[in-house]
Amino acid sequence: MSLKMNASGLSLDASVDRFIIKYKSGSVEGGSTTAVQSRLDRLAGAFPSRAHHLRRMGVGSDVITTERKLNAKEAKAFMRAIASDPDVEYVEPDVPVSVNSAPNDPFYNLQWGLFSNLDPGQSNVGIRAASAWNVATGAGVTIGLIDNGVTSHSDLNANILPYGYDFTFLGPPGGSNPGIGNGKCQISYHGTHVGGIMAAVANNGIGIAGVAPSAKIISARTLNDCGTGMLSSSSDAMLWASGGPVPGFDINPHPVNVINASLSAAGQCSRAFQDSIDYATSHGVIVVVAAGNNNADAMNIQPGNCRGVIAVGNTQPDGSRASDSNYGPIVDVAAPGTNIYSTYNAGTSSLGAESYAYMSGTSMATPMVSGVVALVKSVAPKPLSAAEMRTLITQHAQRFPKQPDQPLGSGILDATATVTAAKAGEIPAAADFQCSQSAAGMLVTCTDRSTSRGVASIKWWAWNLGFGDPDEMVRTQSVNPYYNYEYPGTYNITLTVTDSTGAVSRLSRPFTVVAPGVTELSSNVAVKFSANYFVQQFFSLDVPAGVKTLTFTLSPASYSDLGTLYLRAGSPTTRNADCQSVFVRGEAATCTISNPAAGTYYGTVNPNSNLKDVTILATYTK
Incomplete structure (x- = not known):
């Protein structure tokens, strides 16, 4: 699979x-949507179905539709044809995203998630919001609500700004939930519920209080009344909310x-999502999901x-993991999300009277954190980066009353501790990194982007690249580690930094190692190829059962050709090769395996000079 192609969804x-x-x-298509359609028309013969340009996204990508729905095999063939174009940066399916909640009956006291189990008679493990409100209420901060819109509600209207947009129809300004049923589901007022958790008006004599009751909300409607929508719409909404340009808006x-963003979809991180998130964070916006x-495991x-x-x-109220909550190293922090009471609407097939309701899910936990981020932003003397905000929240989280059955972050959100630290000007040393894969092979390099802008400096860096001892790469200085992976797949990569006070910041994110492009060989059929210095080339041969001898031979074209041939079963890599042979001074490199097991064998050529018209030959005998 090409590095350009993301089929994980x-x-x-x-x-x-x-x-x-x-x-x-710089490509013609990058500057012209008409050129995109022309390119699609020229490639029509290679597609399972004709394709048409729908619209250009804010991140510069294009949404393409096919004339019929494609199955997984056809969709991959379509994307491979697109990815073969050297002017294409990436291609991926525009998959549905959906909300992360479900209505529930009222089993717990109203708004238990805001309470503190340190208060007399209170055992529920909430976020300890009341004391935080003595420090901040979120004044001057605006939260972008990427959801299915908001309905008019007297406990919320004063904090809704009139700048929203409806991205489901690419239509006029709004961002409200029209409450128009389509008969396929009971209407969900998910966005109204999430908005109330974040910023319902406080001290107005009615209803509930939001986590950040003085913050404002701009609604970007990207999901329909059933709570589903397209990834491209949510990506554009993130960009637009951050102040970025989106064509037509x-x-x-x-x-x-x-x-x-209380929504999700299966698969590795979409490049479109990542582009919008990168824009947002580079403009000081904190993205909570x-x-x-x-x-x-949330890595997927x-x-x-x-x-x-x-x-x-x-x-849950007792501080344990909700049974359906995703988990794993990439979860940064936990927050109350079970049986959360908030603003809603009583309508089922059309808009009804304003109301309140209980809902559960990570959709409800997420606005708890977004609200605390708003509190922090309203009082922090200096702006915090995304990594610093994440670290401030995780370092000041409450300990779990009992260790969760699965990893769920550093602890449970603590509004009071986090906001108090922010008010005091705390800027934590923060772990951050970014990884990339080489164009050829499975070599991954990670770049340390950690910062220490506060009082404490970083003293220790510990890397885990998804295998072995978590502390096997501990350093007293910043390094950019690299590793040549043996197998393609998704690996959780973790960087832990420890500052001079002993405070720890840890970041885990998955990285998908893509198998390199491989040329399939046939037995006893020689193939000529050329390659630049140190740009590895990969070849494969399917070997049946009963073979006595398997041989790969790499023959140079000139006396100056230099390189190494690696042969191994099961994976295109130079690691743990079954055979290794060097060709130099005009002599061929040969690797032979006796009585090989049936399967696919990979020959990897590592050029130590520029190669032109060298020959590789794979043969087997029974």
């Missing part, structure tokens, strides 16, 4: 007709400070597995 029974393509900057006149409700759920976000898990 496709299930075996996938049926898709929308794709996201990003053409390289007016620039947001009031860029937000925080983004709340739900870890998801699949009772599974986007956008929680993207760089630069705060990923949130869900806890």
Whole structure:
């Protein structure tokens, strides 16, 4: 699979007709949507179905539709054809995203999630909001609500700014939930509920109080009344909310400070999502996202597995993990998300009277964190980066009353401790990194982006690249580690930094190592190829059962050709090769395996000089 192609969001029974393509900057297609359609027309013969340009996204990508839905095999073939174009930067399916909640009956006292178990007679483990309100209420901060819109509600209207947009229809300004049923589901007022958790008006004599009751909300509606929508719409909404340009939309006149995205989809982080998140964080916006409700490792759920976000898990009143909350190393912090009481609407097939309701899920835990981020932003003397905000929250989280059955972050959100530290000007040393894979091979290099802008400096860096001892790479100085992976797959990469006071900041994010492009060989058929210095080339041969001898031979074309041939079963890598042979001074390199087991064998050529018209030959005898 090409590095340009992200098919991780496709299930075996996938049926898709929308794709996201990003053409390289400077290409004709990158500057013209008409040129995109022309390119699609020229490639029509290579596609399982004709394709049409739908619209250009704010991140510069294009949404493409096919004339019929494609199954997983056809979708991959379509994306391979697109990815073969050298002007394409990436291609991926435009998969559905959905909310992360479900209505529940009122089993617990109203708004238990805001309480403190340190108060007399209170055992529920809430976020300890009341004392935090003595320090901050979120005044002057705006939160972008990426959801299915908000309905009019007397406990929320005063904090809703009139700049929202509806991205589900690419229509006029709004961002409200129209409450128009389609007969396929009971209408969900998910966005209204999430908005109330974050910023319902306080001290107004009615209803509830939001975590940040003086913060404002801008609604970007990207999900329909059933709570589903397309990834491309949510990506554009994130960009637009942050003040970025989206074709066909007016620039947001009031860029937000925080983004709340209580939604998710399966698969590795979409490049479109990552582009929008990168824009947001580079403009000082903190992006808070739900870890998801699949009772599974969150490493496979986007956008929680993207760089630069705060990923949130869900806890119950006793502080334990909610049974459906996703978990794993990438979850940064947990917050109350079970049986949360908030603003709602009584309508089922159309808008009804304003009301309140209980809902549960990481969708409800996420706005708890977004609200605290708003409190922090309203009082911190200096702006905090995304990594610093994540670290401030995780370092000041409450300990779990009992260790969760699965990893769920550093602890449970503590509004009072976090906001008090922010008010005092604390800027923590913060772990941060970014990894990339080489164009050829499975070599991954990670770049340390950790910072220490506060009083304490970083003293220790500990890397875990997804295997072995978690502390096997401990350093007293910043390094940019690299590793040549043996197998493709998704690995959790973790960087832990310890500052001069002993405080720890830890960041885990998944990285998907993609198998390199491989040329398939046939037995006893020689193939000529050329390669630049140190740009590895990969070849494979399927070997049946009963073979006595397998031989790969690499023959130079000139006396000056230099290189190494590696042969191994099962994976295109130079690690743990079954055979290794050097060709030099015009002599061929030969690798032979006796009585090989049936399977696929890979020959990797590592050029130590520029190669032209060298020959590789694979043979087997029975």
